[in-house]
Amino acid sequence: MTLRRAVFITGIVVLCAWTLVPIYLIALGAVGGRTVVNSWPKLFLPPADLSLATIRDFLDIAGVWSSALYSVEAAVLCMAFSILLGVPAGYALARFAFTGATAYRLLVLLTRAFPVAILALPLTVGFIRLGLYDTPLGVSLMHTALALPFAVLVSASLFQAIPRELEEAAWVFGCSPVGGFLRVVLPLALPGIAATAIFAFVISWNEVFAASVLTVRHKTLTAYLLSVLSESPPHVQFAGGFVLIIPSVLFIFLVRKRLFSMWGIANR
Amino acid sequence: MADIVIDNVTKSFGSFVALERVDLRVADGEFLALLGPSGCGKTTLLRIIAGLETQSSGRVQIGGRDVSGLPPRKRGLAMVFQNYAVFPHMTVRQNVGFGLRMAGADAVRIERQVARAAALLHIEPNLDRYPAQLSGGQRQRVAVARALAIEPAVLLMDEPLSNLDALLRLEMRAELKSVLREAGTTTIYVTHDQTEAMGLADRIAVLHAGRIQQVGPPADVYTSPATTFVGGFVGSPPMNFLTLPVENERVRLGALTFASPAGCEGRIVLGVRPEDLEPTVAVEGFPFTLRVAEPLGSHIMLTGETVGQQLRVVVPPETPVRVGAAMHLRPRHGRIVWMDPTSGAAVGRDLSKAAGKLGTEAASN
Numbered sequence: 089m090t091l092r093r094a095v096f097i098t099g100i101v102v103l104c105a106w107t108l109v110p111i112y113l114i115a116l117g118a119v120g121g122r123t124v125v126n127s128w129p130k131l132f133l134p135p136a137d138l139s140l141a142t143i144r145d146f147l148d149i150a151g152v153w154s155s156a157l158y159s160v161e162a163a164v165l166c167m168a169f170s171i172l173l174g175v176p177a178g179y180a181l182a183r184f185a186f187t188g189a190t191a192y193r194l195l196v197l198l199t200r201a202f203p204v205a206i207l208a209l210p211l212t213v214g215f216i217r218l219g220l221y222d223t224p225l226g227v228s229l230m231h232t233a234l235a236l237p238f239a240v241l242v243s244a245s246l247f248q249a250i251p252r253e254l255e256e257a258a259w260v261f262g263c264s265p266v267g268g269f270l271r272v273v274l275p276l277a278l279p280g281i282a283a284t285a286i287f288a289f290v291i292s293w294n295e296v297f298a299a300s301v302l303t304v305r306h307k308t309l310t311a312y313l314l315s316v317l318s319e320s321p322p323h324v325q326f327a328g329g330f331v332l333i334i335p336s337v338l339f340i341f342l343v344r345k346r347l348f349s350m351w352g353i354a355n356r
Numbered sequence: 357m358a359d360i361v362i363d364n365v366t367k368s369f370g371s372f373v374a375l376e377r378v379d380l381r382v383a384d385g386e387f388l389a390l391l392g393p394s395g396c397g398k399t400t401l402l403r404i405i406a407g408l409e410t411q412s413s414g415r416v417q418i419g420g421r422d423v424s425g426l427p428p429r430k431r432g433l434a435m436v437f438q439n440y441a442v443f444p445h446m447t448v449r450q451n452v453g454f455g456l457r458m459a460g461a462d463a464v465r466i467e468r469q470v471a472r473a474a475a476l477l478h479i480e481p482n483l484d485r486y487p488a489q490l491s492g493g494q495r496q497r498v499a500v501a502r503a504l505a506i507e508p509a510v511l512l513m514d515e516p517l518s519n520l521d522a523l524l525r526l527e528m529r530a531e532l533k534s535v536l537r538e539a540g541t542t543t544i545y546v547t548h549d550q551t552e553a554m555g556l557a558d559r560i561a562v563l564h565a566g567r568i569q570q571v572g573p574p575a576d577v578y579t580s581p582a583t584t585f586v587g588g589f590v591g592s593p594p595m596n597f598l599t600l601p602v603e604n605e606r607v608r609l610g611a612l613t614f615a616s617p618a619g620c621e622g623r624i625v626l627g628v629r630p631e632d633l634e635p636t637v638a639v640e641g642f643p644f645t646l647r648v649a650e651p652l653g654s655h656i657m658l659t660g661e662t663v664g665q666q667l668r669v670v671v672p673p674e675t676p677v678r679v680g681a682a683m684h685l686r687p688r689h690g691r692i693v694w695m696d697p698t699s700g701a702a703v704g705r706d707l708s709k710a711a712g713k714l715g716t717e718a719a720s721n
Contacts, residue, residue, distance in 0.1 A: 253441035259428040262458025
């Protein structure tokens with residue numbers, strides 16, 4: 089084995105451990121109960137008396153289910169807005185050479201550089217005025233702002249990967265521009281758009297800061313857990329964390345291939 | 357069936373002029389090849405006819421109807437793209453039937469016309485496959501079948517064979533010719549390959565730098581090019597050009613004397629095809645110093661020089677040649693053309709035959 093290969097494999101192991109060990113520890117804490125969480129030194133093997141009791145306890149906490157529902161509501165709305173706004177913008181970026189296209193591309197990314205913390209107060213005031221404060225719709229709008237840059241850039245690269253000639257062939261053989269898009273471009277881009285949608289969903293699902301600031305009673309799951317679990321015993325916190333992770337990990341796992349091609353675009 | 361009239365079409369991208377006042381008429385059922393090097397504007401012209409590009413000025417008529425402002429779908433034409441552009445998410449059957457479905461044809465008619473187009477291009481066994489499962493040549497057939505299935509009045513082809521390997525290209529070329537002859541469709545075929553254009557077309561339009569240099573039947577374009585560009589671009593090896601002085605309305609080359617076309621002073625360019633030169637004896641020809649001889653089986657290609665200018669000659673394979681030896685050549689009867697050295701345009705084009713005859717008469721005196 090050459091040195092290069094050794095370094096390469098070590099890198100992979102470190103990266104995997106970086107991601108997997110915390111998830112594993114959280115899962116262990118969630119199913120192992122109070123004893124495992126409090127034991128020292130940490131046991132890396134699961135204890136004999138595994139039980140879902142803690143997770144069940146966690147799910148029985150008042151408000152968990154309703155806040156999960158708000159989370160889903162906000163995430164679905166965020167997903168819909170990101171696709172409805174991001175896909176046309178991506179199409180425009182991919183197909184039309186307009187003045188300032190590069191600047192626009194950069195600007196879209198720059199919105200991510202703007203710290204949400206600075207926006208929090210004016211946003212809160214604005215949302216109260218508009219009646220959006222403390223609603224899943226309000227949260228979803230904020231999350232759309234976070235997810236939109238990805239939606240725009242990813243769908244732009246999706247459309248760029250679809251040869252223009254396919255669309256032109258559709259026009260020549262009887263399609264209007266909209267018909268050509270629906271019959272030829274959209275079916276080809278659909279898996280990628282689905283991945284983008286799921287990514288937007290996960291961004292919204294995981295986001296905690298804006299959700300905490302913009303809600304009081306209708307908190308999303310992350311915001312709710314942040315406020316409730318800070319007073320709970322550690323093993324319940326682990327259970328909460330574990331329940332939160334599952335959908336994200338699952339979704340990201342489903343669309344992992346698409347996301348890799350998405351990072352490829354980031355170099356463009 | 358329809359004729360195509362391109363009337364004074366200009367296309368500019370910013371300050372770059374891609375097409376400059378192009379006029380072209382294609383008769384009903386004719387096969388016209390648009391020939392030119394890359395960047396000459398031939399694809400742009402085709403896309404303007406298709407409606408995929410908008411001309412800066414000028415008009416396009418198809419079948420007597422002005423289509424200048426119409427979108428592609430309303431122009432009644434079909435197109436074969438350079439990279440085939442078959443829809444990857446549809447089976448071959450769906451691809452071939454696409455245009456008919458869009459036109460709202462009933463299922464029976466779609467079925468019948470898809471079957472006919474598929475039979476014509478021998479793709480019946482692949483009808484239920486997806487393009488990804490096909491080779492490049494098969495995809496090309498699908499693209500052509502898709503275009504023919506709608507029985508278009510006009511068929512546009514943009515370098516359809518350029519992505520195929522040499523052998524397949526030769527095969528597809530012959531097949532295309534017979535298929536299109538049978539269909540009788542007015543066809544415009546864009547290519548940079550002069551053999552393709554010569555072999556397929558009824559007429560060739562040679563484009564260079566956004567202008568049409570010459571339009572005519574392949575044989576005419578080949579034997580009497582309108583410009584030095586056409587002579588150099590059409591034919592392989594290209595036409596030879598020798599710049600010679602004019603003295604007292606006579607042009608002298610070795611033992612040969614030609615009457616120069618009327619009104620020429622100073623210098624003139626003599627154009628002659630490599631295969632139109634034949635070895636002869638010193639008193640009947642001009643000297644030629646042979647540098648390289650390439651025996652190519654069917655013929656031998658000789659490269660050398662005469663009066664300090666490069667010359668290529670194609671001679672029959674049995675001709676005795678010796679590198680470094682002095683040879684003498686003369687052009688065949690009526691096979692030389694005269695070009696203006698500054699503009700590159702042919703001068704006294706219809707005089708060229710007479711001039712050739714005169715030349716050989718002078719030589720035999």
